[in-house]
Amino acid sequence: MRTKSFNSVLSKYKAVFLDSYGVIKNHAGLIPDVQKAINHIRLTGMPLRVLTNDASRSPLLLAENFDKLGLRGIKPSEIITSGMMAKEYLVNKGKKGKVAYLGTNNSADYIRDADLEPISISKVNEANMHEISAVVFLDDEGYDWNKDLNTTVNLLRKYQIPAIVANSDVIYPVSxxxxxxxTGGVAGLVENILGRDFIHYGKPDSQMFMYGFEQLNKIRKFNRKDILMVGDTLHTDILGGNKFGISTVLVLTGNTSAEEAQIKIKATGVIPDYICKSIVE
Ligand SMILES: [Mg+2]
Structure with missing residues (x-):
């Protein structure tokens, strides 16, 4: 499959979903000239949503972070996170009381937004364990991987409460x-120990795509064939977009390099509709 110019692909669609890490930014900061790409999307007038497997902070803080990096004009209301899906679960299931979380204080915003009381896993002990109504894995930092994971294992052995993984990614690139x-890697360890499958959110699952699709349809009527999903990871962005029935673009600015794209596509059977070098070119 030959790479195509992103703008020529984009011109066939009426709305766009962008992954964040590996598409807009990466470990080094913003993708070079990404502002140009966002400006171009704005010029077309098409709605844009950022779909990210990130539960470490709220859409508000993520938007502030784009701004801090120097990218202007992404509104918090345009950002859809896997953390939001975990929040919806807590609200819809009518959870009450204290929800234990593995993550930083910022990540606990998702529990506060559900009108529930967050309690850091580091504060859970024998005396208050019975008050916990759910456990949410939100981030890979903010707790002690030895002491607090032992607490998590014991809590979930003793009490029949749901465990939610708000970001199923097992690894992320740091260089x-x-x-x-x-987060998903940490949760996987605990799942393995307990012999239990937790409730997972994030791409490739359809909830975030459905949430974005419903948001677009509040603006005006969109069909799935009008929407383009752009991502750097085959087994999350591209698989998720394909399953949801929207068109997909693999970009080569993140998890999948130009050298390995064809091999990975062949090996996984996850086939994007297009490959573009980046959203800028
Ligand atoms: Mg990515």
């Missing part, structure tokens, strides 16, 4: 050649 263990 050209190195990765770090992500």
């Amino acid at each position: 050209k050649n190195n990765v770090a263990i992500a």
Whole structure:
């Protein structure tokens, strides 16, 4: 499959979903000239949504972070996170009381937004364990991987409460050649120990795509064939977009390099509709 110019692909669609990490930014900061790409999308007048497997902070803080990096004009209301899906679960399931979380204080905003009381896993002990109504894995930092994971295992052994993984990614790139263990990797360890599958949110699952699709349809009528999903990862962005029935673009600015794109596509059977070098070119 030959790479195409992003703008020529975009011109066939009426709305666009962009992944964040590996598409708009990466470990080094913003993708060079990404402001030009966002400006172009704005010029077309088409709605844009950022779909990110990130539960470490709220859309408000993520929008502020884009701004701090120097990217202007992404509104918090345009950002859809896997953390928001976890929040919806807590609201819809009518959870009450304290929700234990693995993550930073920023990530606990998702529990506060559900009108529930967050309690850091580091504050959970024998005396208050019975008050916990759910456990949410929000981030890979903000807790002690030894002490607090032991608390998590014991809490979930003793009490029949749901465990929610708000970001299923197992690793994320931190430099050209190195990765770090992500939230889904930490949760996977606990799932493995308990022999239990937790409730997972984030791409490739359809909830975020559905949420974005419903938001667009509040603006005006959109069909799935009008929407383009852009991502750097085959098994999340592209698989999720394909399953949801929207067109997909693989970009080569993140997880999938130009050298390995064809091999990975062949090996996984996850086939994007297009490949573009980046959203800028
Ligand atoms: Mg990505």
